[in-house]
Amino acid sequence: MFRALFLLFIIIPIIEIALLIQVSDVIGGFATIALIVVTAIIGAKLVKQQGMGAMRDAQLQMAQGQMPAEQMFTGICVIIAGVLLLTPGIVTDVFGFLLLTPAVRKRMSAAFASQAQVHMTQGGGFSAHYHSSHTRHHTSEQHSVHSERGQSNSTIEGEFERKE
DSSP, X not given: OHHHHHXXXXXXXXXXXXXXXXXXXXXXXXXXXXXXXXHHHHHHHHHHHHXXXXXXXXXXXXXXXXXXHHHHHXXXXXXHHHHHHHSSSHHHHHHHHHHTOHHHHHHHHHHHHHHHHHXXXXXXXXXXXXXXTTOSOOEEEEEEEXXXXXXXXXXXXXXXXXXX
16 A cells, blocks of 8 residues: 555656756646646536536436446546546556546456455455244255366355254
C-alpha cells in the first residue's frame, strides 16, 4: 500500500512535470497550458456524458431486478477518469482517456472478474454450524473443498441430522 501511495504522490507528479517541461520546449509554454485546459474541458464533457449514461443504464438494470455490476464498474472507471483528466498532466490525461474507452473498460472488467473468481476458488474456507433444539443426534463431518486442479484448499465443518 505504501508503494502505491508513493507512486501516486511522488513519482507520477515528477514524471508529469518533466514531460510538461519537454512538451513546452517543443510547442511552447502557452500551447502546453492550452493543451492542458482543452484536455480538461473535453475530458469533463466526456465524463459527464458517460457517467450519465452509466447511471441511466444502472437504473434500468435495477428496475428490471438485475444487479448492475457492469454499470457500477463503468461508473467507477468514469469517476477515476474524471479525476485523472482534471489533474494537469499528459500521463494522467492518457490514462483518463483510456478509462473512458469502452473496449479498455471491458478488458479491465474481464480481468478483474477472472481475478475475483480465482480468489474465490483459492480463498479460505468457511465454517457452517447448524444448531437445533429439535435434534436427537448430531454428527460432525468434514468435507474438503477442491479447486479446479483437484487440490484441497480448505475444510468445511458442519453438523447434520438424519431424519428417518
